[in-house]
Amino acid sequence: MNTKINIAGVELKNPVMTASGTFGSGMEYSEFVDLNKLGAVVTKGVANVPWEGNPTPRIAETHGGMLNAIGLQNPGIDVFVNRDIPFLKEYDTKIIVNVCGHTKEEYLEVVERLSGEPVDMLEINISCPNVKQGGIGFGQNADSVFDITDAVKRVAVQPVIMKLSPNVTDITEMAKAAEAAGADAVSLINTLTGMKIDIERQTFALANKTGGLSGPVIKPVAVRMVNQVANAVAIPIIGMGGIANYEDAIEFILAGATAVSVGTANFYHPYTTLEIIDGIEKYMAAHGCEDINELIGKVNRV
Amino acid sequence: MMSENLNGHVTDYGTILKQESIAQGIYSMWLETKAAKDAGAGQFVSLYSSNGATLLPRPISICEINDEKTALRLVYRVVGKGTREFSEMNAGEKIKLIGPLGNGYTLKNKTAILAAGGIGIPPVVELAKQLKQADKGKINIVAGYRNSDMFLVEELRRYGNVFIATEDGSVGTKGNVLDAIRENHIEAEVIYACGPLPMLRAVKQYAGNNEMEAQLSLEERMACGIGACLGCVCKTTKKDSHTNVNNTRICTDGPVFDANEVEI
Numbered sequence: 337m338n339t340k341i342n343i344a345g346v347e348l349k350n351p352v353m354t355a356s357g358t359f360g361s362g363m364e365y366s367e368f369v370d371l372n373k374l375g376a377v378v379t380k381g382v383a384n385v386p387w388e389g390n391p392t393p394r395i396a397e398t399h400g401g402m403l404n405a406i407g408l409q410n411p412g413i414d415v416f417v418n419r420d421i422p423f424l425k426e427y428d429t430k431i432i433v434n435v436c437g438h439t440k441e442e443y444l445e446v447v448e449r450l451s452g453e454p455v456d457m458l459e460i461n462i463s464c465p466n467v468k469q470g471g472i473g474f475g476q477n478a479d480s481v482f483d484i485t486d487a488v489k490r491v492a493v494q495p496v497i498m499k500l501s502p503n504v505t506d507i508t509e510m511a512k513a514a515e516a517a518g519a520d521a522v523s524l525i526n527t528l529t530g531m532k533i534d535i536e537r538q539t540f541a542l543a544n545k546t547g548g549l550s551g552p553v554i555k556p557v558a559v560r561m562v563n564q565v566a567n568a569v570a571i572p573i574i575g576m577g578g579i580a581n582y583e584d585a586i587e588f589i590l591a592g593a594t595a596v597s598v599g600t601a602n603f604y605h606p607y608t609t610l611e612i613i614d615g616i617e618k619y620m621a622a623h624g625c626e627d628i629n630e631l632i633g634k635v636n637r638v
Numbered sequence: 639m640m641s642e643n644l645n646g647h648v649t650d651y652g653t654i655l656k657q658e659s660i661a662q663g664i665y666s667m668w669l670e671t672k673a674a675k676d677a678g679a680g681q682f683v684s685l686y687s688s689n690g691a692t693l694l695p696r697p698i699s700i701c702e703i704n705d706e707k708t709a710l711r712l713v714y715r716v717v718g719k720g721t722r723e724f725s726e727m728n729a730g731e732k733i734k735l736i737g738p739l740g741n742g743y744t745l746k747n748k749t750a751i752l753a754a755g756g757i758g759i760p761p762v763v764e765l766a767k768q769l770k771q772a773d774k775g776k777i778n779i780v781a782g783y784r785n786s787d788m789f790l791v792e793e794l795r796r797y798g799n800v801f802i803a804t805e806d807g808s809v810g811t812k813g814n815v816l817d818a819i820r821e822n823h824i825e826a827e828v829i830y831a832c833g834p835l836p837m838l839r840a841v842k843q844y845a846g847n848n849e850m851e852a853q854l855s856l857e858e859r860m861a862c863g864i865g866a867c868l869g870c871v872c873k874t875t876k877k878d879s880h881t882n883v884n885n886t887r888i889c890t891d892g893p894v895f896d897a898n899e900v901e902i
Contacts (some may be wrong), residue, residue: 360866364890369866380868388883395859395869400691402861409868411882437838553692568727602692604686606649606736 338627339613339621341375341594343572348375348595351628352585352613355599356381356459357406358433361420362427368606373613375583376430378597379420381461383436384445385411390466394530396532396541401551401578402600405454405466405544408436408559421453430456432497438470440484448622449544452491457524458494460484463501465548472526475501478513483500485517494518500565502554503529507561508568523574523597524565525558530564530596542561551600552578559591566592566633570606575632581607582615646863647739651732653668655709656791657725661789663716664757664866665725666701671711673737677703677710677763680742680832680894684863685712687720695736696720697860697889699832701790702767703761703890710737713760713790724780725869736817740893743853748827749775752817753841755782755833765830768799782815796814816840827851831877835902842897852897858888865890873901 343410353376359365360379369607371377389409396403410416424431437443447458462484466469474484485498498514500507503524511522527548532541547600558577565573575593579585580601588596601608616628627629653672660666673683677700682887684695702711710800716725727733729743750769754762759781769777769891777798781791786808794800803818815837818824822852831841832855845852858870869884875898878886 358862358867364862364864364866367648376701388885389868389871392869393859394871395694396865397692397694397863400693402693404861404867404869406868408882409871409885411884529857552690565900571880600693603867604695606862606864629856 337617338629339617339620340630342592343458343574345487346430350375350616351463351589351595352616353532353574353597354378354602354609355596355597356461358599358602361416362424363601368510368603369609370520371424371427371429374429374525374609375595376456377424377475378432378459379434380410381408381434382416382446383408384413384442384449386410386415393543396531396547397550398530399553401553401562403532403547403549404543405542405547407466407544408464408471410436419447421455423568425454432457432459432515433623434459434461434499436461436464436471437481437631438467438589440487441461442470442573443484447488447492451491455494457497458488458492458546459497459499459523460488461526463499465501465503466544466547468516472501473504475510476504476634478509479608481510481513482517484520485514489518494513497521497523499526500524501526502561508564511569511577513567515571519571521572521574522565522569523576524534525577526556527636528554528557544553550578552580554578554591555584559587562588563591563635567636571588579612580605582619585612586631589628589631590634592636646698648737649734651735652735654727654729654733655890656729657727659725660713661787664713664789665716666711666713667724668709668711669733670736671735673735674707674710676702677707677738678742678759679768681738681740683710683735683892684739684860685720685724685762687723688734689719689723692723695861695863696724696794697739697816697857699761699855700764701739702764702793704722707843722891730847736863740889741891743767743830743894745772745774746828746851748851749825750777751819751824751826751829751901752779752819753819753829753831753837754780755815756784758837758855761832761877761892762830764789764791770797775803776826778826779816780815780824782818782837783809814840816844819844828853831855839902840874841901853894854897854900854902855894856888856892856902863889874899875901
């Protein structure tokens with residue numbers, strides 16, 4: 337049975353990775369999860385300098401999901417390169433570094449800095465809804481998606497994944513712009529912008545007022561968008577949004593995703609990634625599937 | 639998949655041994671769990687709802703650890719869906735949890751004030767018990783309640799000299815724990831505190847003015863509980879070594895902090 341998949345020439349032992357921002361750089365979860373078993377670890381977004389993030393409360397639970405407004409708190413590229421990359425290099429898994437910035441120049445500084453580092457791919461975050469500058473600001477207009485993708489591709493040594501926002505009228509336009517500018521892959525979906533009101537305190541549940549909605553509640557939206565994008569571009573898709581078990585992962589793969597990321601589920605069940613890897617193999621055996629690649633986008637071929 | 643990992647965090651299905659209401663909206667649950675083995679005063683466990691739409695674990699402080707270190711007592715207030723679900727469970731039922739989490743109190747060889755307010759009172763019980771067992775010095779416990787609907791007073795009296803403050807003045811000092819400390823002229827070298835943020839701010843200021851050490855237990859909305867999501871941070875006076883900014887993670891670096899380390 338083959339569970340290996342390939343994204344832009346990088347071979348992953350299986351299609352299961354972690355969604356940026358839900359897994360740190362793997363240290364905390366390495367207590368629970370053998371990182372060697374993961375297809376890839378996608379790190380928390382890193383910027384050129386340390387970011388403090390938003391005030392608290394940063395977290396609010398909603399029915400079947402949660403809102404977060406962390407605001408991309410991160411230790412900056414220097415600490416990341418000296419601490420987090422060497423940590424991850426000890427494991428037999430692929431390293432995908434999520435890159436964030438307020439401006440194009442800040443993204444490029446991080447991308448250039450990573451060019452000499454042993455990382456396998458870059459994921460460019462143009463979809464964070466929780467920062468005032470940058471983030472989603474680059475990802476809601478096809479021209480700016482093209483522009484930032486093009487700029488990153490000119491300096492990037494590693495393959496580039498553009499992480500797309502669902503907070504747009506037509507996500508296929510963003511995916512096509514990324515592809516046209518040379519993106520090697522796209523990942524989707526980031527969180528949906530949401531809000532919760534605390535009726536006892538009669539104010540916003542989050543200090544940032546709005547936050548990104550994630551968890552099982554967003555899965556049908558994510559599957560729909562992955563499927564739309566799969567029918568619009570030829571580059572590989574990393575699908576995510578509410579994946580909590582192998583059935584969810586298979587759904588995304590059948591819809592058109594080459595790989596999947598597990599996010600919010602890590603928070604409430606730290607073993608989710610491993611259980612999905614096992615579950616995918618059992619599903620393949622039960623369905624007489626010899627190669628996972630046969631399943632990618634299968635619904636689009638019937 | 640349930641196991642014990644290298645850092646001593648246990649994911650486990652604990653068995654409820656006993657559950658009772660001990661005041662209006664306040665429940666006491668004894669839970670048999672492997673997480674009790676390495677638990678300390680001021681640490682917490684996170685309980686999971688069995689409702690698939692209630693995703694996030696609920697962090698609840700440890701009120702007592704049994705002598706055999708096989709069970710934990712959790713005393714909690716029903717504040718929403720998750721805690722309501724827990725309160726409706728009975729002895730014999732199982733509850734998924736992770737713990738023990740965080741860093742608890744550091745026991746000092748000093749005369750002590752244990753200042754606790756409302757649902758901040760439970761962790762002070764185990765702390766008082768351990769301070770007394772280790773014979774660390776005189777133990778003054780100041781507990782603040784809304785009114786005469788009090789809880790855990792008997793337990794606290796076993797381990798120290800107890801002073802009560804109530805907001806409505808029905809028992810003890812009328813006012814908060816700081817009012818009771820002043821009214822009773824309680825002197826000590828260290829204050830261990832747990833309670834609402836305004837109380838912790840007042841304790842920090844009082845300790846600073848009186849050149850006392852203070853250990854504060856903070857709380858914040860959490861998602862993962864193990865330091866990955868950066869949801870539950872607190873401002874720090876110095877740059878935090880892990881986050882590389884003036885933010886520290888309450889779940890892993892706290893919940894108990896030296897008052898001088900945090901901006902609250």
